Amino acid sequence: MEKQYYYAYSQYLKDKYGEKVYKLPVNLPVTCPNKKDGKGCLFCAEAGTGFEASDSSVSVFEQLAASRTKVEKRYHAHKFIAYFQNYTNTFLPLDRLLGYMEEASKVEDIVEISISTRPDCIRQDYLEAFYEFSSRTGIEVSIELGLQTVNYHTLMEMNRGHGLAEFIDAVLRIAPYHFPVCVHMILNLPGDTMDDAEESARILSTLPISMVKLHSLYIPKQCELYDKYIRGEIEICPKEEYLNRLTEFIALLRPDITVERLFSRIPEKDSAFSNWGNSWWKLTDEWKALMEEKGYVQGTKYNYLNGAALNRWEI
Template sequence: MEDKELYKTYSKYLVDKYGDKVYKLPVNLPLTCPNRDGTIGIGGCTFCADVGAGFESLCNTISVRDQLIKNKEYISKKYKAKKFIAYFQNYTNTYLPIDEFKKYVLESIIDDVVEIAISTRPDFIEEEYLQFLKEVEINKGVSISMELGLQTVNYHTLKKVNRGHGLSEFIDAVLRIKKYGFNICVHLILNLPWDNMDDVLENARILSVLDIDQVKLHALYIINGTVMGDMHQNHEFTMIPVEEYMERVIVFLENIHPEIVVQRLIGRAPEENSLFVNWNMSWWKIRDEIHEIMHQRGSYQGKNYLFKNNK
């Protein structure tokens, strides 16, 4: 069995959809998060550093167009990509005032950009923004996708990490986005200290019954100076071993709908100022070991998927 048969990979999905190799180009905007500035919370999620999620992005003082052109030049040479996704990655992009949001999105429509991906929180999905994005999709001929940071369906854990929302807001966001026909990618952290294998299974089941299109898996990394960094140094929780993380990934894959596209199994993280990153292993080594275990077991995505319609 080849790796591409273990689960539905994002790279193959993009080639099938757009006919060429496609790469994401990160866009970094001058914005923040409502969970940091007091709108719904202070300080953000306990694991979130001041740079948010876009540690590899260009400076947000550079225009959207120039960020994309610069990244496009680099990526096209290095990876031979011909088409691109403008990925509005950092913080809560739909927290911008609507006029600014429209300006930035329209500025991202440059040559060879075939899709715009908007990363945001599930509790900041407003109809006005979705309506505008649908108009862009129809009138400008680019696909729109939404990426929602959920991290876990365990609402007790969400409260512990100060997410500022629960599971119900996520379900509401998914139902409203689906009315517009946009693909939805959900971000999950499979090794949050207060989650166990039951939560992994529930993650898989809830994403499946909601007909989520894509999923992006992360391993928790801990940054010095964050609330979780302080908790880690004070030994207030224990990180699971890498073997258990790999097992969680496999169980998750075996229990999700076989058509959900998997953007990645583990993410890269900044090593600078970090207290814990991927068990001091390279992300690709962990990924390859997951592949090997799945090969040995005859495991594959959806192998144990028997949840919908009481099957």
């Protein structure tokens, strides 16, 4: 059996639902408050995220039904997650968002709806409505929060439009409802260091989150960061540095947190820079070799909470 260096998302889904479960991407007709206020995040492309989904003008039911048919045929899947993935889904008026959720619930074998959003777009009335929906339909609701880094200086440099406080507030507001929370992180944003990667693992491990989705920085064409990249105004850390950051992040991460992804996956034609010109699976093999060399698995260095200094000095 292959050594498990981290708690993989595929295993988490098997543990939770008893079998393989596949995400079906959905694009809704929504934007982002950061784009309403200005130009948005420096690394955000015009299309937002969601390279795999249909156009947002196609109904939610049609998007899911089409994806379900393909995935079921190819992987013999029987359970699915409707993934509302593009832009900031809770920036929709609540009644419209609930309407899309109801539409998704009508697709056969949908067991969960995953809602991607921003830390500054979590509010009590939305959470109450999600709880009522889940209780009534029996469909799990999970929430994906784009944080990217705990370094608030970098958040400002990337024009994220929020800081660390908004993220902590969002996680703590979600916690009483027990919705699984997945946090998106980029461990090699320009200006960030190994210290930021390590502190990211510590902060996430301290909070009631369930999952983390790691992205190595990719630079889409037609975004502000692309212009800076072309002009040579930003520095991207070498591949070896990212791999080292990733090993330390995983070693510090609370062992029960699920890791959904380690590297970005984006069509080459859509990016000016991605994964140092390597495939994600090749990078994964290099990372595993480094984990083995260091003697790490997830949580190896998770020893810094609950009065760590008292424990170290046996007081």
